[in-house]
Amino acid sequence: MDVKATLVRGGTSKCWLFSAVDVPRERGTLEALLLAAYGAADSRQIDGVGGATSTTSKAAVVGRSRRDDADIDYLFAQVGIGERSVEWGSNCGNCATAIALYAVTKGLVPVAGDVTRVRMHHLGTGARLDGLVATPGGAVPVEGHATVPGTEAEGVPVGLSFLDADGRTTGSLFPTGVRRELLRAGSRDVEVTMIDAGAPLVLAAAGPLGLTATETVEELAPHLGDLIDVRAAAAVAMGLRRPDEPVRHAVPKVGIVGPPADHKTDDGRVVLEEDVDLVVRMLSMFDVHPVIGLTSAVGLATAALEGGTLVSAVARPGLDGVVRLGTPGGVVTVTVSEDGDGHREVTVQRAARVIADATIYTPELV
Amino acid sequence: MDVKATLVRGGTSKCWLFSAVDVPRERGTLEALLLAAYGAADSRQIDGVGGATSTTSKAAVVGRSRRDDADIDYLFAQVGIGERSVEWGSNCGNCATAIALYAVTKGLVPVAGDVTRVRMHHLGTGARLDGLVATPGGAVPVEGHATVPGTEAEGVPVGLSFLDADGRTTGSLFPTGVRRELLRAGSRDVEVTMIDAGAPLVLAAAGPLGLTATETVEELAPHLGDLIDVRAAAAVAMGLRRPDEPVRHAVPKVGIVGPPADHKTDDGRVVLEEDVDLVVRMLSMFDVHPVIGLTSAVGLATAALEGGTLVSAVARPGLDGVVRLGTPGGVVTVTVSEDGDGHREVTVQRAARVIADATIYTPELV
Known part of the structure; x- marks a missing residue:
């Protein structure tokens, strides 16, 4: 069969986006279609449009929402590479930005002023998130x-x-209950802020650990054990596990923070002190994260703007709703605002581009 | 800008095919277009339609030919991965099969009977080659x-x-001048046939070397030195280099052959003796080729059908124009025929599929 799809880059991922009206509603049939379209059975995805890597074997089905609080409903699919499987339970911030741009480009959401808000509902997890698409002069953007x-x-x-x-x-x-404290981790006391915004996070001051949080991924490697200890202790302190339960390594997120400073990214680009409001190095399981996760960025920016935290203590003074995070991959900018009802909205700045519109032909579905 | 293109799999490669009427004629502008369309500057080709591997970063420009002996002229491009470069000097048999299917599918060549011949002229090397596309019942095939x-x-x-x-x-x-001989290679005499068909080839009998030519890539590794010696000696014997010139490792192609036998492919599939007419293991520079090169397949089949060669001596007796080669990757079928004027045509059986038709949007060209 053939099916229309649009290839959109969101940040560092490529996603094929399908309109809900163009694909089967029944989940098994939809899976068969995606598996065939991507050539998923082959480990090189040589017989389909998949890119044979985790960041290029993503798909989403996008349609108008019937909910009052959303414009768009979407399903996110991580399509198998070398196996006939589709995983629907995760979400992808990169693809969400791609979906927001797609929704505006395809007219699913009308342009509204210089920035068009796309209210998105992720059917896989029930999450609500908004895409704020630059539409300068009220025009649908072709490039940026x-x-x-x-x-x-x-x-x-x-x-x-x-x-x-x-x-x-x-x-x-x-x-x-406190914004900053000493946490017993391994054999020492570490100065931390524990915060739950976007995701549960524990953030340690780099200085007392003999670090600056401008280290390269390589330079941080010998210190990972300390941070893993901090994560394990914080999980108990934050009520995420009981002391007698086994240690989990996914929550809370753990990292170190330091004041603005000149530094180099992992690919050698110079970042000046004046271009960041704080520097941060996060862990992803047992490794240093090459940039920072989207939900971690939300927590960092929130902590930087909340008085009394260790993060606001090291951050550039006088921040006014915009926090520029210096990460190993470069600067991530986060905006924090409040609506009239006191709801806090935290926005991570991303970029997306429509790469292609296509008709995809699949082999006979089995 | 935007440009139309069609993604076609040819064998184990994916190629985006562009119509000559849709792209700039000036080579520099065409290169800029391909680099932008593929996202070539990025090592993951994340901002374009490229697949970031050598077999998925290929393109061709296809148009009608003005030559009497060709229907189609094409340019083949190997597009850079992580660099702004396009290489035009090589050819790709896999993409040539994709181009033949594309030419029939898009009506550049009218369907003619159950098999439609597409006469192709590769502008990069001047090579002429024909694609024989199955068009059963005179219909353009959607799948096969x-x-x-x-x-x-x-x-x-x-x-x-x-x-x-x-x-x-x-x-x-x-x-x-002879069809079979003893060649002094290193410190021993090896029984070989040296033939120039498709490409110059030297083929040694597996048996006298203590081999069967059904070995896995791994099992052959200890014997590569012997074959490299045979190649070096054959280059002199075939007049491809003078004895005082340095050894080149690309010509002639070298391999071992043996009689039909049950064996397993490198991915574990069983191939029965009755499904092959001979078994062969070729070298590609300093490694065992995972399958067999297209031009080597031409030479093997020609040698199998020419009386008096070492290859015809080990091949299944009574071959009638079709030779099934048992390779480490599976069976490759080659057909040899002659037209009324005594011209020999050697055809390697391949497969192709149209994956998608697209409009590709590129960032502003620089």
Whole structure:
């Protein structure tokens, strides 16, 4: 059969986006279509449009929403590479920015002023998130000049925005009741802020650990054990696990922070002190994250703007709603604002570009 | 800008094919277009339609030919991965099969009976080669069930055909004047046939070397030195280099052959003795070739059908124009025929499939 699709880059991912009206509604049939379209059975995806890497074997089905609080409903699919499987349970911030641009480009959401808000509902997890697409002069953008860490390619500025992200996991923004404290981790006391915004995070001051948080991924390698200890202790302190439960390595997110400073990115580009408001190095499981996760960026920016935290203590003084995070991959800019009802909205600046519109032909579906 | 293109799999490669009327004629502008369309500057080709591997970063420009002996002129481009470069000087048999299917599908060449011949002229090297596209019942095929070694994906049967391939490099089919001989290589005499068909080839009998030519790539590794010696000696014997010139490792092609036998492919599939007419293991520079090169397949089949060669001596007796070669990747079928004027045509059976038709949007060209 044949099916229409649009290839959109969101940040450092490529996603084929399908209109909900063009694909089967029944999940098994939809999976068969995606597997055939991507050539998923082959480990090189040589017989389809897949790119045979985790960041280029993503798809989404996008349609108008019937919900009052959303414009768009979408399904996100991680399509198998070398296996006939489709995973629907995860979400992808990069693809969400691609979907927001697609929704505006295809007229699913009318352009509204210089920035068009696309209210998105992820059917896989129930998450609500907003894309803020630059539509300067009220026009649908064909290209833009925004970039994200990880690629020099330019795209249309798209903010990915998290509403009411405070306390989503633990019930409160500061689950331990204080904004800054000494945490016993391994054999020492470490100065940390534990915060639940976007995701539960524990952030340690780099200085007392003999670090600056401008280290390269390589330079940080000998210190990973300390940070893993901090994560394990914080999980208990934040109520994410009982002391007698086994250690989990995915929550909370752990990192170190330091004051603005000149530094180099991992690919050798110079970043000046004046271009960042703080520097940060996060862990992803047992490695240093090459940039920073989107939800971690939300927590960092929130902590930087909340008085009394260790993060606001090291951050550039006088921040006014915009926080520029110096990461190993480059600068990530986060905007924090509040609507009239006191709802906090945290927006990570991203970029997206429409690469191609296509009709995809699949082999006979089996 | 935007440009139309069609993604076609040819064998184990994916190629984006552009119509000559849709792209700039000036080479520099055309290169800029391809670099932008593929996102070539990025090592993951994340901002374009490229697949970021050598077999998925190929393109061709296809148009009607003004030559009497060709229907189609084409340019083949190997597009850079992580660099702004386009290489025009090589050819790609896989893409040539894709181009033949494209030419029939897009109506550049009218369907003619059950098999439609597409006479192709490669502008980069001046080579002429023919694609024989299965058009059963005179209809343009949407899908087919042919496969090639290296992928289980099915496609339309497309034969890639070489006309008058004998003696192209050296001037004669058997450059040493005999069909079978003992060649002094290193410290021993090896029984070989040296032939120039498709490409110059030296083929040794596996048996006297203590081998069967059904070995896996791994099992052959300890014997590579012997074959490299044979190649070096054959180059002199075939007049491809003088004894005082340095050894080149690209010519002639070297391999071992043996009689039909049950064996396993490198990915573990069983091939029965009755499904092959001979078994062969070729070298590619300093490694065992995972399958067999197209031009080597031409030479093997020619040698198998010429009486008095070592290859015909080990091949299944009574071959009648079709030779099934047992390779580490699976069976490659080659057909040899002669037209009324005594011109020999050697056709390697391949498969191709149209994956997508697209409009590709490029960033502003620089």
